[in-house]
Amino acid sequence: MHFCGALVLGSPGGSAGLIPIMAQQNKPEIGIAGQEVILKCRGIPHDKRVTWKYDKLIFSKGKAAMTDRSEINSNSKHLRVLDLRLSDAGTYICESGSHRVSISLHVFKLTISLDGHFLSNEVPELTLMQNSSHTLPDLNITFFNSNNNIVRPTILENKTRQKYILKLKQLEATDSGTWMCHVQSASPLINQNISFDVKVLGFQNTDLERKYATAGSTVILSWHLNFQKIKWKEGFTGQLNWKQQESATAHELLDFNVTARGEQHETKKSSRFQCEIRKPESTIELKLPKVHFNHSGQYQCQLAYNRRYVQSKIELVVMKVSANPAGPLPRGAEMTLTCQVSSPLPSNAHLRWERVNGTQADIKKSKQNEVKVEVNVSAAGLWNCHLIEENDKKISLNYHVEEAPVWISYVVIGASIGGSVLVFGLACLCIISGISWQRRRQRAKRMARARQYLLENKTCQCQQ
Numbered sequence: 001m002h003f004c005g006a007l008v009l010g011s012p013g014g015s016a017g018l019i020p021i022m023a024q025q026n027k028p029e030i031g032i033a034g035q036e037v038i039l040k041c042r043g044i045p046h047d048k049r050v051t052w053k054y055d056k057l058i059f060s061k062g063k064a065a066m067t068d069r070s071e072i073n074s075n076s077k078h079l080r081v082l083d084l085r086l087s088d089a090g091t092y093i094c095e096s097g098s099h100r101v102s103i104s105l106h107v108f109k110l111t112i113s114l115d116g117h118f119l120s121n122e123v124p125e126l127t128l129m130q131n132s133s134h135t136l137p138d139l140n141i142t143f144f145n146s147n148n149n150i151v152r153p154t155i156l157e158n159k160t161r162q163k164y165i166l167k168l169k170q171l172e173a174t175d176s177g178t179w180m181c182h183v184q185s186a187s188p189l190i191n192q193n194i195s196f197d198v199k200v201l202g203f204q205n206t207d208l209e210r211k212y213a214t215a216g217s218t219v220i221l222s223w224h225l226n227f228q229k230i231k232w233k234e235g236f237t238g239q240l241n242w243k244q245q246e247s248a249t250a251h252e253l254l255d256f257n258v259t260a261r262g263e264q265h266e267t268k269k270s271s272r273f274q275c276e277i278r279k280p281e282s283t284i285e286l287k288l289p290k291v292h293f294n295h296s297g298q299y300q301c302q303l304a305y306n307r308r309y310v311q312s313k314i315e316l317v318v319m320k321v322s323a324n325p326a327g328p329l330p331r332g333a334e335m336t337l338t339c340q341v342s343s344p345l346p347s348n349a350h351l352r353w354e355r356v357n358g359t360q361a362d363i364k365k366s367k368q369n370e371v372k373v374e375v376n377v378s379a380a381g382l383w384n385c386h387l388i389e390e391n392d393k394k395i396s397l398n399y400h401v402e403e404a405p406v407w408i409s410y411v412v413i414g415a416s417i418g419g420s421v422l423v424f425g426l427a428c429l430c431i432i433s434g435i436s437w438q439r440r441r442q443r444a445k446r447m448a449r450a451r452q453y454l455l456e457n458k459t460c461q462c463q464q
Contacts, residue, residue, distance in 0.1 A: 030192045031084045033109035039079040041094035041101050050077045053093040089131035106132040110181055110194050117233065119303070119310040120202025121170050125156070128164040128181065128194075136161040137185035143168065146177025146198065173202035173226045199230045201305055203312040210346075212387055212394040215320035219291045223284040223301040223312055227258055235259040236305040240275060240284060244297035245343075253286070253299075293318050296342030318342040319351075321385050321397045328404035329380060337399055339385035340372035349389040356382040356398075377401050 031037035041050055052072065070081045077096075081088060089107040093100060113125040130136055138161055143151040157165035181194040204224035213219045227236070240254040254275045256266040268275065275286040284301050296318040302311040324336045339351050347368060353375040355362035366373035377383070380403035387394045 028104045028106055028188055030190065031081070031088065031105055031107045032192075032194055033084050033086055033107060035084055036080060036082045037084060037105065039081070039092050039094070039103050039105065041077040041079070041096075043101065044077045044094070044096045044099060046075055046077070048077075048096045048099075050094055050096045052079050053095065054090060086129060086131045090133045104133060106130065106134075106188070106190070108183065108192065108194060110196060112196055112198070115233075116197050116199055117306070118171050118198065118200050119305060119308055120173055120200060121310065122200075122308075123170055124168045124198065126153070126166045126168070126181070126196075128166065128183070129162060131162070134188070137188060137190065139164065139190075140184040141166065142182045142184075144180040144182065145175055146179060147174070171198070171200045171202075173200055173204055176200045176226060176230055199232070201225075201227060201230065201232070201236065201303060202310055203301070205312045205314065207311075208313050208315065210315045210317060212317050212319065213288075213291050214395050214397050215293055215318055216290055219288040219295075219316065221286040221288075221299055221314050221316065223314075225282040225284065225303075227262065227282055232260050232305075234306060236303055238284075238301065238303045240286065241300045241302070242273070242297055243300075244294070246298070248297070250300070254284070256284075291316075291318055293320055293342055315343070317345070317387075319385070319387055319395055319397060321399045323399060323401070328402045329377065330404040334376055334378045335401065336374050336376055337383055337385075337401070338372055338374050339366075339397070341387065342371075344369050344371055345387075346389070349387065349394075352386045352388060354384055354386070356384060379403075 029037060029039060039052075041052075044050055050072070069083050070079060072079055077094065079092065079094070084107055086107050086109050089105050092103045092105060094103070095101075107130070109127075109129045109131075111127045114122075116124075118124060128139070128141065130139070141153060141155075141164065143153055143166075145151050151168055153166040153168055155164060156167050157163065176199055177197075178195055179198050181196065183190060183192045183194065202225075204226070205222075211219070211221065223240075235258055237255075237257040239252060239256070241250040241252050243250040252269040253273050254266060254268055254270075256264060258264050273286055273288065275284070278285050286299060288295055296316050298313050298315050300311055300313045302309060319339065319341045321337065321339050324338065329335055337353065339353055341351065345351075345366075350368070351366040351370070351373045353362075353364040353373055358381070362375075364373055364375040373385075375383070380401050382398060382400050384396055384398045386396045
């Protein structure tokens, strides 16, 4: 912000050398740099001429010869000063004949870093300066944000009460709007509000938001922006990326830019995901019609403005359930139900299997940092797996264990018996084959020894 100071002028008539017969007590006026102030010449009849003096300068003819920032109202005789500056502070005197009015002007100048244009999580610094012809007071400074909540500043510097450097809190997207700086002093009595604009580009989402989803469900991830409500001096760009793990390579899903006029342009980078900027809500939206286990990971939206960046991440955690072996449960058999998530859970979250209308013994919880929990089932029934964070059930999936028909049980028993008989038969066959192979091997060894013997003795023997 740019603020300036105040000047003064005079009206026709009046003399610099008049000795006042009557004088009014000084009345302090507060002016804000960059704005205007009206200094009132009270008690002067409308048909009288007045002269305004400031720092031995006399202003007349309705305008000051040194500037175009001030003028005298011909009816009220008040002095109007435009585009105030710190240097305009001082004592102003309005004279008309023996009537003399003295006014002390105290000027404040408030400036804000980055010209009032911020990204989320940035911290503004403000400079408050004051000037007066009298001793400068010690100021009590309080801020009110756009929601009229009190914000206590940190004073970084205060040199001779003339210059205060103040630091505010980290900004959020909801802080955009008109703020108020409230300045107080006991002596002289000052109770002044100075308004200023704060523009914050960012997301309504909190950083590193976590979203849970069940496999096969429809998932919508969204980032709510606020750029439609703000007039920016420059445009900004953004992109949407996804990666399955922190160390994995990021995949660009969407590129977009917004001009200073608020015009939006987007370029989709991936056909695997459905993503768009919804208008006029200014919402970046990513839709997964049937989320898969491998769709999990970190989805990050990043904005860039004037070579500065802000980003918001949403971590998608997908949960699925399965059974081993799958299918109906034969009588007397057992299956294992598995509930699994795509990434480690926070320390305040866990998975829990429980049987509907079951007992406490049917409940099985995951341990800390475990990504899955298993439960052995030997009877039909409905089982639910819950993902619980704190005491809140975020998502649930059920698995209905069905009991196999009786004939399937008989088939399974028969198959088991038949399989056992088959295995026994194969074992016997292997034993018999092994014995036979051993006998053939021994017979071959005896014949080889006999041939060797015959060759050594040069004889021929025949054995029947």
